[in-house]
Amino acid sequence: MKLEVREIRKSFGDKEILHGISFEVENGKALGLLGRNGAGKTTTIRVLMDVFRANSGEILMDGRKFIPKEYKIGYLPEERGLYPMKKVLEQMVYLANLRGMGQREAKESGKAWLERMGIGEYAERKLETLSKGNQQKVQLAQTLICNPDIIILDEPFSGLDPVNSQILKDVVKEQIALGRLVIFSSHQMNYVEEFCEEIAIINHGQIVLNGNLREIKRSYGENRLTISAANYQPDVLEEKLEKEFSDIVKVVKKKKDYLILEGVCKGAKKRLLEMLAASDIDLEQTGNYEPSLNDIFVMKAGDEA
Ligand SMILES: Nc1ncnc2c1ncn2[C@@H]1O[C@H](COP(=O)(O)OP(=O)(O)OP(=O)(O)O)[C@@H](O)[C@H]1O
Structure with a gap:
Protein backbone atom coordinates (compact mmCIF):
# COMPACT_ATOMS: atom_id res chain seq x y z
CA MET A 1 0.00 0.00 0.00
CA LEU A 213 14.85 10.24 8.74
CA ARG A 214 18.17 8.40 8.65
CA GLU A 215 19.17 10.09 5.39
CA ILE A 216 18.04 13.49 6.63
CA LYS A 217 20.14 13.07 9.76
CA ARG A 218 23.13 11.98 7.76
CA SER A 219 22.88 14.93 5.39
CA TYR A 220 22.53 17.38 8.30
CA GLY A 221 25.53 15.83 10.02
CA GLU A 222 27.73 15.86 6.94
CA ASN A 223 30.85 17.91 7.31
CA ARG A 224 30.25 18.29 11.05
CA LEU A 225 32.04 16.66 13.94
CA THR A 226 32.11 16.70 17.71
CA ILE A 227 35.22 17.24 19.72
CA SER A 228 36.31 17.49 23.35
CA ALA A 229 39.73 17.87 24.96
CA ALA A 230 41.00 16.49 28.26
CA ASN A 231 43.07 19.61 28.98
CA TYR A 232 40.68 22.38 27.84
CA GLN A 233 37.10 23.16 28.83
CA PRO A 234 34.77 23.69 25.83
CA ASP A 235 34.85 27.51 26.07
CA VAL A 236 38.67 27.65 26.12
CA LEU A 237 38.83 25.03 23.38
CA GLU A 238 36.43 27.11 21.32
CA GLU A 239 38.68 30.15 21.63
CA LYS A 240 41.76 28.14 20.69
CA LEU A 241 40.13 26.55 17.67
CA GLU A 242 38.85 29.91 16.46
CA LYS A 243 42.28 31.42 16.83
CA GLU A 244 44.38 28.59 15.42
CA PHE A 245 42.17 26.58 13.08
CA SER A 246 39.66 29.05 11.65
CA ASP A 247 40.77 28.20 8.11
CA ILE A 248 39.72 24.56 8.69
CA VAL A 249 36.68 24.60 10.98
CA LYS A 250 34.20 26.87 12.68
CA VAL A 251 32.42 26.19 15.96
CA VAL A 252 28.69 25.88 15.33
CA LYS A 253 27.57 24.96 18.83
CA LYS A 254 29.03 24.73 22.29
CA LYS A 255 27.57 21.94 24.43
CA LYS A 256 28.29 21.35 28.11
CA ASP A 257 31.08 18.83 27.49
CA TYR A 258 31.96 19.16 23.82
CA LEU A 259 31.89 21.37 20.73
CA ILE A 260 30.18 20.83 17.41
CA LEU A 261 32.38 21.93 14.51
CA GLU A 262 31.77 22.42 10.84
CA GLY A 263 34.44 22.10 8.20
CA VAL A 264 35.09 25.23 6.15
CA CYS A 265 37.59 23.77 3.69
CA LYS A 266 38.02 20.61 1.63
CA GLY A 267 39.00 17.54 3.67
CA ALA A 268 38.46 19.54 6.87
CA LYS A 269 38.03 16.57 9.21
CA LYS A 270 41.26 14.92 8.11
CA ARG A 271 43.22 18.15 8.19
CA LEU A 272 41.90 19.06 11.62
CA LEU A 273 42.89 15.71 13.10
CA GLU A 274 46.39 16.06 11.66
CA MET A 275 46.74 19.58 13.04
CA LEU A 276 45.36 18.54 16.43
CA ALA A 277 47.88 15.71 16.68
CA ALA A 278 50.64 18.29 16.28
CA SER A 279 49.10 20.74 18.79
CA ASP A 280 49.00 20.76 22.58
CA ILE A 281 45.31 19.86 22.58
CA ASP A 282 44.84 16.54 24.32
CA LEU A 283 41.99 15.08 22.26
CA GLU A 284 39.52 13.31 24.51
CA GLN A 285 36.73 12.49 22.12
CA THR A 286 35.90 13.15 18.51
CA GLY A 287 33.31 11.70 16.17
CA ASN A 288 30.87 12.38 13.37
CA TYR A 289 28.07 14.63 14.47
CA GLU A 290 24.54 13.35 14.04
CA PRO A 291 21.83 15.86 14.89
CA SER A 292 18.81 14.76 16.89
CA LEU A 293 15.41 15.14 15.30
CA ASN A 294 14.81 17.86 17.83
CA ASP A 295 17.79 19.86 16.50
CA ILE A 296 16.54 19.42 12.94
CA PHE A 297 13.01 20.42 13.92
CA VAL A 298 14.21 23.59 15.63
CA MET A 299 16.29 24.44 12.54
CA LYS A 300 13.36 23.96 10.16
CA ALA A 301 10.38 25.06 12.24
CA GLY A 302 11.80 27.10 15.07
CA ASP A 303 11.50 30.45 13.33
CA GLU A 304 9.51 32.11 16.07
CA ALA A 305 10.67 29.97 18.96
N1 LIG B 1 -12.48 24.59 11.35
C1 LIG B 1 -11.58 25.59 11.30
N2 LIG B 1 -11.95 26.86 10.98
C2 LIG B 1 -11.05 27.85 10.91
N3 LIG B 1 -9.73 27.71 11.16
C3 LIG B 1 -9.30 26.48 11.48
C4 LIG B 1 -10.18 25.35 11.57
N4 LIG B 1 -9.46 24.26 11.91
C5 LIG B 1 -8.19 24.70 12.03
N5 LIG B 1 -8.08 26.00 11.77
C6 LIG B 1 -6.84 26.80 11.79
O1 LIG B 1 -5.88 26.13 10.99
C7 LIG B 1 -4.58 26.26 11.53
C8 LIG B 1 -3.94 24.89 11.65
O2 LIG B 1 -4.61 24.17 12.67
P1 LIG B 1 -4.31 22.63 12.97
O3 LIG B 1 -5.27 22.20 14.04
O4 LIG B 1 -4.32 21.88 11.71
O5 LIG B 1 -2.82 22.70 13.54
P2 LIG B 1 -1.97 21.57 14.27
O6 LIG B 1 -0.65 21.55 13.57
O7 LIG B 1 -2.72 20.30 14.34
O8 LIG B 1 -1.78 22.21 15.71
P3 LIG B 1 -1.71 21.55 17.20
O9 LIG B 1 -0.36 20.91 17.33
O10 LIG B 1 -1.84 22.74 18.07
O11 LIG B 1 -2.85 20.59 17.31
C9 LIG B 1 -4.75 27.01 12.84
O12 LIG B 1 -4.42 28.36 12.63
C10 LIG B 1 -6.22 26.85 13.17
O13 LIG B 1 -6.69 27.95 13.90
Whole structure:
Protein backbone atom coordinates (compact mmCIF):
# COMPACT_ATOMS: atom_id res chain seq x y z
CA MET A 1 0.00 0.00 0.00
CA LYS A 2 1.25 3.41 -0.89
CA LEU A 3 -0.52 6.58 0.10
CA GLU A 4 0.35 9.74 -1.78
CA VAL A 5 -0.76 13.16 -0.64
CA ARG A 6 -0.26 15.64 -3.46
CA GLU A 7 -0.35 19.41 -3.34
CA ILE A 8 -3.20 19.71 -0.86
CA ARG A 9 -4.51 23.23 -0.36
CA LYS A 10 -7.15 24.05 2.21
CA SER A 11 -8.70 27.36 3.17
CA PHE A 12 -11.11 28.33 5.91
CA GLY A 13 -13.01 31.32 4.60
CA ASP A 14 -10.50 33.40 2.67
CA LYS A 15 -7.56 32.23 4.79
CA GLU A 16 -5.45 29.51 3.26
CA ILE A 17 -4.17 27.15 5.98
CA LEU A 18 -2.51 24.41 3.89
CA HIS A 19 -0.42 25.73 1.02
CA GLY A 20 0.21 22.61 -1.07
CA ILE A 21 1.02 19.73 1.26
CA SER A 22 2.69 16.68 -0.33
CA PHE A 23 4.13 13.52 1.18
CA GLU A 24 4.07 9.75 0.71
CA VAL A 25 3.91 6.81 3.05
CA GLU A 26 4.00 3.05 2.50
CA ASN A 27 2.78 0.16 4.58
CA GLY A 28 5.33 -1.33 6.96
CA LYS A 29 6.59 2.16 7.63
CA ALA A 30 5.53 4.99 9.85
CA LEU A 31 5.41 8.60 8.84
CA GLY A 32 5.80 11.19 11.56
CA LEU A 33 3.91 14.35 10.72
CA LEU A 34 5.62 17.04 12.74
CA GLY A 35 4.90 20.65 13.31
CA ARG A 36 4.42 23.30 15.91
CA ASN A 37 1.03 24.21 17.34
CA GLY A 38 -1.19 25.48 14.57
CA ALA A 39 1.14 24.32 11.77
CA GLY A 40 -1.61 22.36 10.02
CA LYS A 41 -1.12 18.73 11.11
CA THR A 42 -4.68 18.09 12.25
CA THR A 43 -6.13 19.88 9.23
CA THR A 44 -3.99 17.67 6.96
CA ILE A 45 -5.21 14.53 8.73
CA ARG A 46 -8.81 15.70 8.54
CA VAL A 47 -8.48 16.26 4.81
CA LEU A 48 -6.95 12.79 4.54
CA MET A 49 -9.89 11.32 6.46
CA ASP A 50 -12.42 13.22 4.35
CA VAL A 51 -13.63 15.22 7.35
CA PHE A 52 -12.70 18.35 5.39
CA ARG A 53 -12.68 18.69 1.63
CA ALA A 54 -9.47 20.15 0.18
CA ASN A 55 -9.72 23.17 -2.12
CA SER A 56 -7.28 21.48 -4.46
CA GLY A 57 -4.80 18.62 -4.66
CA GLU A 58 -5.36 14.89 -4.53
CA ILE A 59 -4.84 11.88 -2.31
CA LEU A 60 -4.07 8.54 -3.94
CA MET A 61 -3.78 5.00 -2.63
CA ASP A 62 -1.75 2.78 -4.92
CA GLY A 63 -2.31 5.27 -7.71
CA ARG A 64 -6.13 5.47 -7.30
CA LYS A 65 -8.22 8.13 -5.58
CA PHE A 66 -8.15 7.40 -1.86
CA ILE A 67 -11.62 6.92 -0.40
CA PRO A 68 -11.26 6.34 3.35
CA LYS A 69 -14.43 4.27 3.76
CA GLU A 70 -13.07 1.64 1.37
CA TYR A 71 -10.31 0.77 3.87
CA LYS A 72 -10.02 -0.53 7.41
CA ILE A 73 -8.72 2.57 9.13
CA GLY A 74 -7.97 3.11 12.79
CA TYR A 75 -8.19 6.85 13.35
CA LEU A 76 -7.47 8.42 16.68
CA PRO A 77 -8.70 11.98 16.26
CA GLU A 78 -7.34 14.89 18.22
CA GLU A 79 -10.72 15.44 19.82
CA ARG A 80 -11.38 12.19 21.61
CA GLY A 81 -14.83 10.85 20.91
CA LEU A 82 -15.92 8.33 23.55
CA TYR A 83 -18.91 8.50 25.88
CA PRO A 84 -17.89 9.36 29.46
CA MET A 85 -21.02 7.83 31.05
CA LYS A 86 -20.92 4.49 29.22
CA LYS A 87 -19.07 1.36 30.22
CA VAL A 88 -15.69 0.92 28.56
CA LEU A 89 -16.07 -2.41 26.75
CA GLU A 90 -19.75 -1.89 25.98
CA GLN A 91 -19.10 1.29 24.03
CA MET A 92 -16.04 -0.17 22.32
CA VAL A 93 -18.18 -3.05 21.05
CA TYR A 94 -20.97 -0.66 20.02
CA LEU A 95 -18.55 1.53 18.02
CA ALA A 96 -16.89 -1.52 16.46
CA ASN A 97 -20.35 -2.73 15.39
CA LEU A 98 -20.88 0.60 13.66
CA ARG A 99 -17.62 -0.02 11.83
CA GLY A 100 -19.01 -3.34 10.57
CA MET A 101 -17.49 -5.75 13.09
CA GLY A 102 -19.65 -8.58 14.50
CA GLN A 103 -20.70 -8.55 18.17
CA ARG A 104 -18.68 -11.55 19.34
CA GLU A 105 -15.56 -10.66 17.41
CA ALA A 106 -15.73 -7.07 18.66
CA LYS A 107 -16.07 -8.21 22.25
CA GLU A 108 -13.11 -10.56 21.99
CA SER A 109 -10.93 -8.05 20.18
CA GLY A 110 -11.96 -5.26 22.57
CA LYS A 111 -11.08 -7.36 25.61
CA ALA A 112 -7.75 -8.39 24.08
CA TRP A 113 -6.81 -4.78 23.31
CA LEU A 114 -7.76 -3.61 26.79
CA GLU A 115 -5.56 -6.38 28.21
CA ARG A 116 -2.75 -5.41 25.85
CA MET A 117 -3.00 -1.84 27.11
CA GLY A 118 -2.88 -3.10 30.69
CA ILE A 119 -6.41 -1.95 31.53
CA GLY A 120 -8.42 -5.17 31.19
CA GLU A 121 -9.77 -4.75 34.73
CA TYR A 122 -11.63 -1.56 33.72
CA ALA A 123 -13.74 -3.18 30.99
CA GLU A 124 -16.96 -2.91 33.02
CA ARG A 125 -16.30 0.53 34.50
CA LYS A 126 -17.78 3.76 33.21
CA LEU A 127 -15.22 5.62 31.14
CA GLU A 128 -15.40 8.80 33.24
CA THR A 129 -14.24 6.89 36.34
CA LEU A 130 -10.86 6.16 34.69
CA SER A 131 -7.82 8.41 34.92
CA LYS A 132 -7.03 10.63 31.91
CA GLY A 133 -4.16 8.38 30.82
CA ASN A 134 -6.31 5.26 31.06
CA GLN A 135 -9.09 6.95 29.09
CA GLN A 136 -6.49 7.70 26.46
CA LYS A 137 -5.52 4.02 26.38
CA VAL A 138 -9.18 3.07 25.89
CA GLN A 139 -9.21 5.42 22.90
CA LEU A 140 -6.20 3.67 21.49
CA ALA A 141 -7.70 0.23 22.10
CA GLN A 142 -10.81 1.48 20.30
CA THR A 143 -8.70 2.74 17.39
CA LEU A 144 -7.14 -0.69 16.94
CA ILE A 145 -10.12 -2.93 17.73
CA CYS A 146 -10.95 -3.62 14.05
CA ASN A 147 -7.34 -4.57 13.17
CA PRO A 148 -6.97 -1.67 10.76
CA ASP A 149 -4.60 -1.69 7.78
CA ILE A 150 -4.13 2.06 8.05
CA ILE A 151 -3.52 3.66 11.43
CA ILE A 152 -3.72 7.42 11.84
CA LEU A 153 -2.94 8.79 15.26
CA ASP A 154 -3.24 12.48 16.07
CA GLU A 155 -1.06 13.23 19.12
CA PRO A 156 -1.47 9.74 20.63
CA PHE A 157 0.98 10.31 23.45
CA SER A 158 -0.70 13.30 25.02
CA GLY A 159 -1.58 12.60 28.64
CA LEU A 160 0.43 9.38 28.90
CA ASP A 161 3.10 8.88 31.55
CA PRO A 162 6.43 7.26 30.54
CA VAL A 163 5.27 3.70 31.36
CA ASN A 164 2.08 4.08 29.35
CA SER A 165 3.97 5.80 26.53
CA GLN A 166 6.21 2.73 26.39
CA ILE A 167 3.17 0.43 26.05
CA LEU A 168 1.92 2.57 23.20
CA LYS A 169 5.34 2.68 21.55
CA ASP A 170 5.52 -1.12 21.66
CA VAL A 171 2.04 -1.41 20.20
CA VAL A 172 2.86 1.00 17.36
CA LYS A 173 6.11 -0.83 16.63
CA GLU A 174 4.21 -4.13 16.47
CA GLN A 175 1.70 -2.64 14.08
CA ILE A 176 4.45 -1.36 11.80
CA ALA A 177 6.11 -4.80 11.84
CA LEU A 178 2.74 -6.32 10.87
CA GLY A 179 2.87 -4.20 7.72
CA ARG A 180 0.36 -1.52 8.67
CA LEU A 181 0.57 1.93 7.16
CA VAL A 182 1.02 4.30 10.08
CA ILE A 183 0.80 8.08 10.16
CA PHE A 184 1.02 9.98 13.33
CA SER A 185 1.20 13.59 14.19
CA SER A 186 3.17 14.86 17.12
CA HIS A 187 5.45 17.52 18.43
CA GLN A 188 7.16 15.03 20.71
CA MET A 189 10.31 14.35 18.74
CA ASN A 190 11.66 11.51 20.86
CA TYR A 191 8.69 9.28 20.04
CA VAL A 192 8.89 10.05 16.36
CA GLU A 193 12.60 9.36 16.36
CA GLU A 194 12.07 5.91 17.82
CA PHE A 195 9.89 4.38 15.19
CA CYS A 196 9.35 6.63 12.20
CA GLU A 197 11.38 5.86 9.12
CA GLU A 198 9.93 8.84 7.32
CA ILE A 199 9.15 12.33 8.50
CA ALA A 200 7.34 15.33 7.13
CA ILE A 201 7.73 18.62 8.95
CA ILE A 202 4.92 21.12 8.40
CA ASN A 203 5.49 24.76 9.14
CA HIS A 204 2.84 27.42 8.54
CA GLY A 205 0.91 25.04 6.29
CA GLN A 206 3.89 24.05 4.17
CA ILE A 207 6.13 21.00 4.13
CA VAL A 208 9.58 22.29 4.98
CA LEU A 209 11.31 18.93 5.22
CA ASN A 210 10.29 15.47 4.06
CA GLY A 211 12.07 12.19 3.60
CA ASN A 212 13.84 9.29 5.21
CA LEU A 213 14.85 10.24 8.74
CA ARG A 214 18.17 8.40 8.65
CA GLU A 215 19.17 10.09 5.39
CA ILE A 216 18.04 13.49 6.63
CA LYS A 217 20.14 13.07 9.76
CA ARG A 218 23.13 11.98 7.76
CA SER A 219 22.88 14.93 5.39
CA TYR A 220 22.53 17.38 8.30
CA GLY A 221 25.53 15.83 10.02
CA GLU A 222 27.73 15.86 6.94
CA ASN A 223 30.85 17.91 7.31
CA ARG A 224 30.25 18.29 11.05
CA LEU A 225 32.04 16.66 13.94
CA THR A 226 32.11 16.70 17.71
CA ILE A 227 35.22 17.24 19.72
CA SER A 228 36.31 17.49 23.35
CA ALA A 229 39.73 17.87 24.96
CA ALA A 230 41.00 16.49 28.26
CA ASN A 231 43.07 19.61 28.98
CA TYR A 232 40.68 22.38 27.84
CA GLN A 233 37.10 23.16 28.83
CA PRO A 234 34.77 23.69 25.83
CA ASP A 235 34.85 27.51 26.07
CA VAL A 236 38.67 27.65 26.12
CA LEU A 237 38.83 25.03 23.38
CA GLU A 238 36.43 27.11 21.32
CA GLU A 239 38.68 30.15 21.63
CA LYS A 240 41.76 28.14 20.69
CA LEU A 241 40.13 26.55 17.67
CA GLU A 242 38.85 29.91 16.46
CA LYS A 243 42.28 31.42 16.83
CA GLU A 244 44.38 28.59 15.42
CA PHE A 245 42.17 26.58 13.08
CA SER A 246 39.66 29.05 11.65
CA ASP A 247 40.77 28.20 8.11
CA ILE A 248 39.72 24.56 8.69
CA VAL A 249 36.68 24.60 10.98
CA LYS A 250 34.20 26.87 12.68
CA VAL A 251 32.42 26.19 15.96
CA VAL A 252 28.69 25.88 15.33
CA LYS A 253 27.57 24.96 18.83
CA LYS A 254 29.03 24.73 22.29
CA LYS A 255 27.57 21.94 24.43
CA LYS A 256 28.29 21.35 28.11
CA ASP A 257 31.08 18.83 27.49
CA TYR A 258 31.96 19.16 23.82
CA LEU A 259 31.89 21.37 20.73
CA ILE A 260 30.18 20.83 17.41
CA LEU A 261 32.38 21.93 14.51
CA GLU A 262 31.77 22.42 10.84
CA GLY A 263 34.44 22.10 8.20
CA VAL A 264 35.09 25.23 6.15
CA CYS A 265 37.59 23.77 3.69
CA LYS A 266 38.02 20.61 1.63
CA GLY A 267 39.00 17.54 3.67
CA ALA A 268 38.46 19.54 6.87
CA LYS A 269 38.03 16.57 9.21
CA LYS A 270 41.26 14.92 8.11
CA ARG A 271 43.22 18.15 8.19
CA LEU A 272 41.90 19.06 11.62
CA LEU A 273 42.89 15.71 13.10
CA GLU A 274 46.39 16.06 11.66
CA MET A 275 46.74 19.58 13.04
CA LEU A 276 45.36 18.54 16.43
CA ALA A 277 47.88 15.71 16.68
CA ALA A 278 50.64 18.29 16.28
CA SER A 279 49.10 20.74 18.79
CA ASP A 280 49.00 20.76 22.58
CA ILE A 281 45.31 19.86 22.58
CA ASP A 282 44.84 16.54 24.32
CA LEU A 283 41.99 15.08 22.26
CA GLU A 284 39.52 13.31 24.51
CA GLN A 285 36.73 12.49 22.12
CA THR A 286 35.90 13.15 18.51
CA GLY A 287 33.31 11.70 16.17
CA ASN A 288 30.87 12.38 13.37
CA TYR A 289 28.07 14.63 14.47
CA GLU A 290 24.54 13.35 14.04
CA PRO A 291 21.83 15.86 14.89
CA SER A 292 18.81 14.76 16.89
CA LEU A 293 15.41 15.14 15.30
CA ASN A 294 14.81 17.86 17.83
CA ASP A 295 17.79 19.86 16.50
CA ILE A 296 16.54 19.42 12.94
CA PHE A 297 13.01 20.42 13.92
CA VAL A 298 14.21 23.59 15.63
CA MET A 299 16.29 24.44 12.54
CA LYS A 300 13.36 23.96 10.16
CA ALA A 301 10.38 25.06 12.24
CA GLY A 302 11.80 27.10 15.07
CA ASP A 303 11.50 30.45 13.33
CA GLU A 304 9.51 32.11 16.07
CA ALA A 305 10.67 29.97 18.96
N1 LIG B 1 -12.48 24.59 11.35
C1 LIG B 1 -11.58 25.59 11.30
N2 LIG B 1 -11.95 26.86 10.98
C2 LIG B 1 -11.05 27.85 10.91
N3 LIG B 1 -9.73 27.71 11.16
C3 LIG B 1 -9.30 26.48 11.48
C4 LIG B 1 -10.18 25.35 11.57
N4 LIG B 1 -9.46 24.26 11.91
C5 LIG B 1 -8.19 24.70 12.03
N5 LIG B 1 -8.08 26.00 11.77
C6 LIG B 1 -6.84 26.80 11.79
O1 LIG B 1 -5.88 26.13 10.99
C7 LIG B 1 -4.58 26.26 11.53
C8 LIG B 1 -3.94 24.89 11.65
O2 LIG B 1 -4.61 24.17 12.67
P1 LIG B 1 -4.31 22.63 12.97
O3 LIG B 1 -5.27 22.20 14.04
O4 LIG B 1 -4.32 21.88 11.71
O5 LIG B 1 -2.82 22.70 13.54
P2 LIG B 1 -1.97 21.57 14.27
O6 LIG B 1 -0.65 21.55 13.57
O7 LIG B 1 -2.72 20.30 14.34
O8 LIG B 1 -1.78 22.21 15.71
P3 LIG B 1 -1.71 21.55 17.20
O9 LIG B 1 -0.36 20.91 17.33
O10 LIG B 1 -1.84 22.74 18.07
O11 LIG B 1 -2.85 20.59 17.31
C9 LIG B 1 -4.75 27.01 12.84
O12 LIG B 1 -4.42 28.36 12.63
C10 LIG B 1 -6.22 26.85 13.17
O13 LIG B 1 -6.69 27.95 13.90
